[in-house]
Amino acid sequence: MIEIENLTKRYGTQTAVDAVSFRCETGTVTGFLGPNGAGKSTTMRILCGLTSASSGTALIDGSPYRALPNPGRSVGVLLDASAQHAGRTGREVLTLGTMVLGLPRERVTQMLELVGLDKKAADKRVGNYSLGMRQRLGLAHALLGNPSTLVLDEPANGLDPEGIFWMRGLLREYADRGGTVLLSSHLLHEVEAVADRLVVIGNGRIAANGSKEELLAGAGTLVRAVEPNQLAQALQGSGHNVTPTADGALLVDAEPLQVGRAAAATGTVLTELRTADGAGLEALFLQLTASANAAAPAGAINPTNTPMEAVR
Template identity: 70%
Template sequence: MISVEHLTKRYGPHTAVNDVSFRCEPGTVTGFLGPNGAGKSTTMRMITGLTPPTGGTATVDGMPYRRLPNPGRRVGVLLDASAQHPGRTGRETLSLAAQVMGVDRGRVDKLLDLVGLDAKAGRKRVRQYSLGMRQRLGLAHALLGDPRVLILDEPANGLDPEGIFWMRTVLRDFADRGGTVLLSSHLLREVEAVADRLVVIGGGRVVADGTKDELLAGSGIRVRALEPEKLEWALTTAGVTTTRTADGAFVAQADAETVGRTAAAADLVLLELRPADGGGLEQLFLELTTNGAAKEAAR
């Protein structure tokens, strides 16, 4: 389990992460989402002891990462697929890690096979690897110690569609066997396909935290009117958060009755009023991070 409590990180006057709290439970994949610069990587670095927090705590299985004995046997980490010695072969990289962690070297070949790096690829120098191959090697390294927790930052970067599907299968199987996965990714549809829980961060703050079903169920009401500008003004005045869609409609974060009554009070003719659909995680992400950025800018 991963527990993050009120994590904060400041760099001089700039606050990169502000009072972030969430939990990742065994048997689940938690999607950790946010735009560039939102504080995702900084948070993950604090969890893994690479960046000291200004305030708050983060624990894995009840202990700070730096206090874990032989942490690679408890937590598999992939934060930067390029942070591997370019002069070593893939097999040498894993063999050295196995020796440091006290892992049976027989797992090296098993893991290379699992991540789709054959004997020829295992003999290549890492400098000859594509980004996708480095991601596969990084995941093999994360899994080498047979951990119960995985912390992965953009592990699907550089993978082709087949590789992304393979990655999703590996992570889902890991969680289904009782493992805990914290996964950061910009590939929202892939996160939607594999995640059980979602933590969305914007402007260094958590703007949403819950199960995927809970968060996606609250996708709002789609509404369209003959006079869209007046509709937007009426809803905003009534305190309803709206997001304009590409076809001129709005997704309103309120129930249908509230939206309908607001439109009627403004003498607006509605062309459409129904539950929003089809946007899924991408729509939710845009709504939350746009609103979060606006609130942060207003502070």
Template identity: 65%
Template sequence: MITVEGLTKTYGGFRAVDDVSFVAQPGRVTGFLGPNGAGKTTTMRIMVGLTPPSHGRVTIGGHAYRDIPNPGRHVGVLLDASAQHAGRTGREVLTIGARTMGLPDSRVDEILEMVSLTPAEAKRRVRNYSLGMRQRLGVAHALLGDPSVLILDEPANGLDPAGIRWMRGLLKEYADRGGTVLLSSHLLHEVEQIADEMILIGRGRIVAQGDKKSLLSGQSASSLVTSLDNDALARALSDAGHSATPAGEGLRVDCETAEVGRAALAAGVVLTDLRSGAAGLEDLFLELTADTQREGHPAAATDQGGAA
């Protein structure tokens, strides 16, 4: 379990993380979502002792990271897939990690197979790895000690569609076995497919958290519909007390699909397409973090300062 309590980090007059509190539970994938510069990486760096907090604290399994003996056996961390010794081979990187943790060299072969790095790829120098291969190597290193907690920052970055699907399956299986997964990303669509709970952060503050159903429960119902006579359908919907506005080749209506169907039936209008148009997680997130999405926002300049 990861417990974050009142976490704040300031750099001069800039507050990168602002009173952040949440819990990542065992057996669940917790998505930590936000645009670049929102404070995700800073929060994760504080978790593993790389950045000191200005206020607040983080515990992992009830302990500060610095107090965990042989932490790689308990907490797997991937914050930057490019932060690996470019002159070593993938196998050498993992072998050094295994020996540091007191693990047998045979564990390296198990992990290489788990992350689908072939023997030939394992012999290549990291400088010759693609970004996707570095991500696999970074995940391998995080999993090396068979930890109970995983903290991963943008692990799908650089992976192709097959690699992203592999990553989803790997993390879901890990959580199903009782592991705690904290996964940060700015790719909401990818995370919402595996996350049991999502924490949305913008400009250093949590703007919403919960599972997908609870996050979207407050969103207004709407539908997207196309018919053989959109004008007649719009009049019928208006008579029924609903607003209909043009959307592509059809209409967006401020009610559930069942209400649209009833109005169409009463008016004798044939529908050719009808679907829910309710705002999804991405729409909700963009609405909640609208003031952080502007090009040239100061937060964008903090990426190099550890406030990503």
């Protein structure tokens, strides 16, 4: 289980993470979502003992990562697939891991087979790996100690569709066997397919936290209009958040009846008006992060005001 309580991280006067709290229950996959600069990676780095918090706690099975006696046997971590020794082979990377964790060498072959790296790939230097191969090796390393918890930041980067499908099944099976997964990814459809719970962060603050079903059930109204700008202005003037989608529609945090009345009052012709339940995670993400950006506190770090590369 992962427990994060009132976690805050400041860099001087800038706040990267602001009183963040959420839990990842045993046997579940939690999707951790937010735009670049929202505080996802900072939160995960604090959780894994790589960055110190300004205040608050981040616990894994009741303890800070640094207090775990042999962390690799409890927590599998993949935060940056490119942070691997380019001069070693994949097999050597995993062999060194077994030595550090006190595991039998047979575990190396098992993990290589699990992630689909054949003998030729295993004996190739990591510097010659594609990004997808690095991701597979990183997952193998994270799973090496048979941990009860996985913390993964963008593990699908560089994977082809077949690889993404494979990873989804791997994580689902891991959680179903009693593992805990915290998964950060910009591939919203993949997160929607595998996650049990969703945590959305924007400008360092939690914008939403709950089960996938309950969050997607309240995704607002999707509307298309001949003159969308006119309708958007009317809705915003009434205090509603309006978020344009990639395909030209508007996502509104209001009931369809309210949106229809606003359109009638402004004489706007609508071509589509429906609840956004079917719009899925992308619509929810746009709505929540837009609201979080609008409510950002002074001094919060955002994508255009980032003091260090580690903040995402």
